[in-house]
Amino acid sequence: MDKSDEPEFVLRTIGLTKQYKEQTALRDVDLSIRKGSIYGFIGQNGAGKSTLMKIVAGLASPTSGTVELFGKSGDEDVVRARARIGMTIESPALFPYLTAYENMEVQRRQKGIRDRTAIDRTLAIVGLQDTGRKPAREFSLGMRQRLDLAIALLGEPEFLILDEPTNGLDPMSVVEMRDLLRRLNGESGMTVLISSHILSELHLLATHYGIIHRGRLLEQLTAQELGDKCRQHLHIKVDDPARAAEVLARELGTTEFETAEDGSIRLFRYTEEPIRVSSALAASGLGIEQFGPMGESLESYFVRRIGGAAPNE
Numbered sequence: 001m002d003k004s005d006e007p008e009f010v011l012r013t014i015g016l017t018k019q020y021k022e023q024t025a026l027r028d029v030d031l032s033i034r035k036g037s038i039y040g041f042i043g044q045n046g047a048g049k050s051t052l053m054k055i056v057a058g059l060a061s062p063t064s065g066t067v068e069l070f071g072k073s074g075d076e077d078v079v080r081a082r083a084r085i086g087m088t089i090e091s092p093a094l095f096p097y098l099t100a101y102e103n104m105e106v107q108r109r110q111k112g113i114r115d116r117t118a119i120d121r122t123l124a125i126v127g128l129q130d131t132g133r134k135p136a137r138e139f140s141l142g143m144r145q146r147l148d149l150a151i152a153l154l155g156e157p158e159f160l161i162l163d164e165p166t167n168g169l170d171p172m173s174v175v176e177m178r179d180l181l182r183r184l185n186g187e188s189g190m191t192v193l194i195s196s197h198i199l200s201e202l203h204l205l206a207t208h209y210g211i212i213h214r215g216r217l218l219e220q221l222t223a224q225e226l227g228d229k230c231r232q233h234l235h236i237k238v239d240d241p242a243r244a245a246e247v248l249a250r251e252l253g254t255t256e257f258e259t260a261e262d263g264s265i266r267l268f269r270y271t272e273e274p275i276r277v278s279s280a281l282a283a284s285g286l287g288i289e290q291f292g293p294m295g296e297s298l299e300s301y302f303v304r305r306i307g308g309a310a311p312n313e
């Protein structure tokens, strides 16, 4: 296929809904994952992340709505397109008495991959090349997660789907997993969909985020947009925003601010010297209606966005 014909999105879901008897796991979800991105899929336990991933992987079928993979949505095309995906959702249980290599060999045969050298190559990518005769049952949790990842990477997928790969890992292993995924994405342009219930765990990794709560996709945003929203600033509301802008530029020598449609100003400088700002505004005769520090942690943004609700369990 000509490069220019390649679709912009690796995955799109349109109006995806999944109803289990009593439980609506997904409600009208329109999600889109751009080629080459690392999409962080954030939601509390039970929010619907695994359900969406299972539907994409063909392990569950939607009640209604469409899945479009690599630009194709016909049933047969989607089945064919799934061969281009690697995933760790409901990943096959590892055989506890087999080594990393032997576990990979089982999967290689199952996937019909001819090239035996793919095993050593893939084990090296995840750093498990030197585990020798050690059976999987003696692996640490981090090693097991990496073996799951190696299995997903067999066959060099273009799109990798990982369901909570850092769940239960210690902070060091989380960092290692992050570096590994960043490398895979950077070196081969592999698109990654990764779920987590901890937003800050995906920070520094994800290029895009989707926030899901009680089956609804509340928001999709880029890492840059999220960073902007959480950026520390002074929130200023005065009776004459245009004149306040002049004061900031003239008296305080800064243009690092934005004026919103409602006239409120986000000033990104002087967050440590608020009194200098309020004094300059007041000295120019401006009436100050609101004034204060703003900006929040990623985690508090997430909690606020989902309305501080309890997990959907």
Ligand SMILES: Nc1ncnc2c1ncn2[C@@H]1O[C@H](COP(=O)(O)OP(=O)(O)OP(=O)(O)O)[C@@H](O)[C@H]1O
Binding pocket: 020, 021, 023, 024, 025, 043, 044, 045, 046, 047, 048, 049, 050, 051, 052, 197, 312, 313
């Ligand atoms: N096979 C099933 N039968 C009935 N209900 C289900 C089934 N699978 C999931 N659910 C329900 O659907 C909702 C979404 O579950 P899902 O596993 O997709 O959430 P999640 O965001 O992946 O959470 P977790 O991280 O806990 O797996 C939950 O309320 C769950 O109880």
